[in-house]
Amino acid sequence: MTTTPSTRTRRPTTSGWLTFAAVIIGVTGLFNAINGLVGIFDDDYYLVGETDVLVFNFTTWGWIWLLVGFVQIAVAAGISTGQTWARTAGIVLAILAAVGHLAFLAAFPWWSILTIGLSVLTIYALTVPPSGASAA
Template sequence: MAAMPNKRQEDGSPHSGGITGVTVFAGTALMLSGPLSILLGTAGIAGDTLFSSPRYAYRFDLTAWGWLHLVIGVALVIGGIGVLAGKRWGRGAGITVAAISLITQFMFIPYYPAWSITVMALDLLIVWALSRFPPETSGGRR
């Protein structure tokens, strides 16, 4: 028995752009991870003594870490907006920025382990959700 195409997708409704439950989750998670990185960046910029780590391979000035997290956080929010708006560039941007965030959070573990590991898990879920489930096209699969 052949699968019936979703009539809602055939009529050009907003859901024909690939906004599914997994995509909504990924976009929402991006919109959560972004502000968390922005807050971390702001804390690093404003209070340079908030974080400290002795003799670490990826040791940067904490103000530099703050600016890095702030820029990545803004990029995560932009990617989340793109994903939730169903833009083609949103998926690629979301995967790329979440992967970059994942790497920088890994490098930041000695400074604030609980925060970094939590945000790393969120970023990993974002990458998985956006890369595992392909966007749906209007009119069915092609």
């Protein structure tokens, strides 16, 4: 007996790119949360004075990065479970993280450059897979 197209079960599409994006957003979110805690509790950790940061001060940046980090971790969980809203939120957060780290460049240059690069890769990883795909 042959199966007709209407009786075949369709497997959901999985994507290694989405898995990559979920892991990178989760790790970056964890690092941003740690970076935020450092900014809140230890202003002297950074090599430049608060006047050398493009906007705000380290305590304000600390709260911003802590909040962004927690949201990134939640979005990473959403991406890994195949939520469409999480892919869109991941793209928005990657753009915000890249812009934010551009403003934070003087305080933490190597980490900022690395995060900007990872944000670009994350945006690619979230836009390449077909709609409806889920993390592998």
